[in-house]
Amino acid sequence: MADSSADCVFEAVGLKKVYDDGQIQALRGVDFRIQAGEFVAIVGPSGSGKSTLLQMLGALDHPSAGTLLYRGASLAERADLSSYRAREVGFIFQAFHLLPAFTALENVQMPMFETPRCAAERKLRAVELLRAVGLEGRLHHFPAKLSGGERQRVAIARSLANGASVLLADEPTGNLDSESAGLIMDLIVRLHREQRITLILVTHDSGIARRAGRILEVRDGCIIADKLNIAGLSN
Amino acid sequence: MTFLAVVTRGLLRRPVRTGLTIVGISVGIAAVVALVGMSRGFETSWANGMKSRGTDVVVSNMGSALTPKPFSVSVVDRVKPLPHVAETCALLVDLISVEKADMMIVSSREWGGFSWKNLKVVSGRLPSDAKEKAVVLGTTAADTLQKKVGDTVQLETAELAVVGIVDGGAVVENGAVILSLPLYQEITGNRENINVIDVRVTPGTTKEEMSELCQKINAVAPEARAVVAGENIRNSQAYRIIRAMSWGTSLLAVLVGVLGVMNTMLMTVFERTQEICVLLAIGWKRVRIVRMILYESALLGLLGGVGGVLIGVVGVKLLVTAPIIRGLLEPDLNAALLGRAVAIAVFVGVLSGLYPAWRSSRLMPSQALHG
Numbered sequence: 001m002a003d004s005s006a007d008c009v010f011e012a013v014g015l016k017k018v019y020d021d022g023q024i025q026a027l028r029g030v031d032f033r034i035q036a037g038e039f040v041a042i043v044g045p046s047g048s049g050k051s052t053l054l055q056m057l058g059a060l061d062h063p064s065a066g067t068l069l070y071r072g073a074s075l076a077e078r079a080d081l082s083s084y085r086a087r088e089v090g091f092i093f094q095a096f097h098l099l100p101a102f103t104a105l106e107n108v109q110m111p112m113f114e115t116p117r118c119a120a121e122r123k124l125r126a127v128e129l130l131r132a133v134g135l136e137g138r139l140h141h142f143p144a145k146l147s148g149g150e151r152q153r154v155a156i157a158r159s160l161a162n163g164a165s166v167l168l169a170d171e172p173t174g175n176l177d178s179e180s181a182g183l184i185m186d187l188i189v190r191l192h193r194e195q196r197i198t199l200i201l202v203t204h205d206s207g208i209a210r211r212a213g214r215i216l217e218v219r220d221g222c223i224i225a226d227k228l229n230i231a232g233l234s235n
Numbered sequence: 236m237t238f239l240a241v242v243t244r245g246l247l248r249r250p251v252r253t254g255l256t257i258v259g260i261s262v263g264i265a266a267v268v269a270l271v272g273m274s275r276g277f278e279t280s281w282a283n284g285m286k287s288r289g290t291d292v293v294v295s296n297m298g299s300a301l302t303p304k305p306f307s308v309s310v311v312d313r314v315k316p317l318p319h320v321a322e323t324c325a326l327l328v329d330l331i332s333v334e335k336a337d338m339m340i341v342s343s344r345e346w347g348g349f350s351w352k353n354l355k356v357v358s359g360r361l362p363s364d365a366k367e368k369a370v371v372l373g374t375t376a377a378d379t380l381q382k383k384v385g386d387t388v389q390l391e392t393a394e395l396a397v398v399g400i401v402d403g404g405a406v407v408e409n410g411a412v413i414l415s416l417p418l419y420q421e422i423t424g425n426r427e428n429i430n431v432i433d434v435r436v437t438p439g440t441t442k443e444e445m446s447e448l449c450q451k452i453n454a455v456a457p458e459a460r461a462v463v464a465g466e467n468i469r470n471s472q473a474y475r476i477i478r479a480m481s482w483g484t485s486l487l488a489v490l491v492g493v494l495g496v497m498n499t500m501l502m503t504v505f506e507r508t509q510e511i512c513v514l515l516a517i518g519w520k521r522v523r524i525v526r527m528i529l530y531e532s533a534l535l536g537l538l539g540g541v542g543g544v545l546i547g548v549v550g551v552k553l554l555v556t557a558p559i560i561r562g563l564l565e566p567d568l569n570a571a572l573l574g575r576a577v578a579i580a581v582f583v584g585v586l587s588g589l590y591p592a593w594r595s596s597r598l599m600p601s602q603a604l605h606g
Contacts, residue, residue: 060516061601085600086518097513101248106236111517119237158517 008072009166009198010034010057015066017052017221026052028221029066036165039192039199039232041212049221050202051170057200058089058168086114090159092188094171096151098143104130104154105139111161129157133187149180156187160195167192169201173208185211242530245503256499257539263485263492264543264580268573269551270481275567277477280407283565285433285464287404288324288350292445294432294452294461302330305428306458313455314432319440319448324348326431327419333412334389336379340411341390343419350433354413359384359399365415371399373409388412393422406565434461489583492539496587500532504591508598515600528592529585536584540577547576 010033017027026049034040042050055061056068059081068075070088078084085091098107108126117125130139133153143151152172159167172188173181185208192199201212209215213233217225246253285293294314295303311325325345333339344350346365354361354371362369370390372382377400382388386397390412403409420426434452436445445463452461504511511524551566 055601058516061599082515082518082520084518085516091516093513097509097516099510099513101244102236102241109236110514110519113238113241113523114518114520122236162518 007036008033009036009038009070011067011069011072012056013067013069015053015056015068016064017049017056017061018064025221027056027063030218030221030223032216032223032226034198034200036198037196038214039189039212040201040214040216041209041229041232042200042202042216042218043204043206043209044218046204048218050218052221053218054168054170054200054202057166058091059084082114086111087162088164089166089168090161090164092152092155092159092167092169092172094174096143096148096155096175098151098154098158100143103140103142104135104146104150104157107143107154108157108161111158115162125161126157129160130154132160133157147180148176149183152176152180152184153187156184156191160191164197166198166200169199171202171204173203173205181205181208238527239530242527242534245507245527245531246534249503252499252502253535256495256535257542259495260492260536260539260580260583261542261546263488263490263583264540264576265547265550266488267485267579268544268547268568268576269554269566270485272547272551272566272568272572273554274478274481275572276565279567280405280565282464283405284403284407287353287408288433289353289435290324290350290433290464291436291440292434292449292452292461293464294434294456294459295430296459302328303430305425305430306456308427308429310456310459311429311432314434314452314461317448317451317455319436319444320434321437322349322435324350324433324435325416325429326350326433327416327423327425327429328431329419329423331391334380336376339376339379340407341419342408342411342413343416344413346415346417348416348433349435354401354403354408357400357402359397361399361401362415362418365417367398367415368393368418369396369398370412370414371401372397373403373411373413374400375406375409376412379410390414390419391422432459489579492580493583493587496532496535496539496584497590499535500528500588500591501594503531504528504595509602511595512598512600512602515598521596524598525592525596528595529588532588532591533581533584536580536582536587537577539584540580543580544573544576548573 012030012032014029014031015027016029018025030053042053044050056063059075062076070084075084099110105123105126108129109122112122112125127139130136133156135150135153138146138150146154167188169188173184176184188199189211191197203209210229211232212229215227215229216223294310296306297303308325311323314320315323325348327343329341330338331341333341351361357374361371370388372380377383380388382397384397384399387394388397395414401413403411416429436448449461449463514524548568551568555566
């Protein structure tokens, strides 16, 4: 596990999340640090708290207790969480969550509305991103006309629209066949390496987890194992 | 892609529902345009009628009926000597059923009075004297009654010869049966009464002097009320009732439009909950989500408003050709009314979108990960 304070992207101390007035304890006080450029896989059974942890990291929800620091500053005290979500992190969802009424090109432009880019610049950037994920021939296709793998590529391009330094992926291959899943993972890992993006990925798939340099195992809202994966680090 | 394109696409995703909502608003706005335009047209028509008769001040008693209450012809003698009065013309105006027309203006005028002078004879002639059992018909009245010079027309129990067709220069004049006052008084047995005095003032009379004249007339003739031409109908209780009813009905129609838009926008927010959460998750500010919903509802209102104005204008144009009101009024569909109708529609749109927008602003981005 890397341990340089200067490069620390996330630091969680006693992070808790409860639902229904405390009846459900999704996270029971977890502590961890994630360094810049790491590829961390979060594994664990369904309901263990993996996705809740990802939501906290992406500021999609507030912790009930504890501290979560992003590059040394508390996320809870940040006034502009939407700006954090728009610029600092990129989300890749299991169900893709593309907007069905918009083409691939338009979907990728969506996060850029919160930047000073003009319409022409947004379009240009979206074309570049879609080209980077191999979809230059599908720019004007609506999600319904794309395969699962292609939709996830669009989602990946969207997550990178504003130059995020952290990618948060929630079961990114969960809705794909094994061939598409392999291609998508290759793409995500390539982007992580080439752009030195910190990659935090929730998965059930032990094969995918083994590609990560570090594996956090979550069970019943607690991190029960935090180990380096030499095979992943060497890849 | 612009933000407006995002907004437009939001509406186009459910074209049938969007279309029906626009139709709903359009009907409400068409009601505003038609009812308010007609009620204002009522006022305009009478004002134009007076203008074409060359009237500056009208002496009448506008009660709760559409036509003024009768008063003694002796009032004319009290009005004539007042300063700034150049000419007077006594009238007995009625709104009655004439043969196949359910409602038609009968305008009987003091023989030789100035109100006769602006009538342009299209065919035939004017009556030769006050006692000739004859009428002239305005062009629209002749058309409605399907009469020409040489035919007869039944007024109450009297059968009168149509001796001329005239152009009176205003819808109410062209829609009227015009005859001499003594003849109509004889037919109706109303020998001593009139219900309007048209007053023409001396040239150079200022507005202030006209107002003073009205006060003087009111002092010498308390049974009637003098007002500057055009204002008399506005003071009519009947007109006020018509105006209030037209606005009341319009507001009800608009309320239906509000509920329609609100329902559509709420459905939109419910259906697109996950999409809205995804937009929040990828960094959209809540205020942008609120703007998106409000722009969508405002756009619905705008389209409904434009549609409503078109339907209203076409509807009113068709309505005024209906025999029951033909020749009675000309709708007042001025640009201000049409602009106000569109503005009302946009306001309705924004108002209806407030609650759905508030609902959307309370969604949590974490909901995007579910499902």
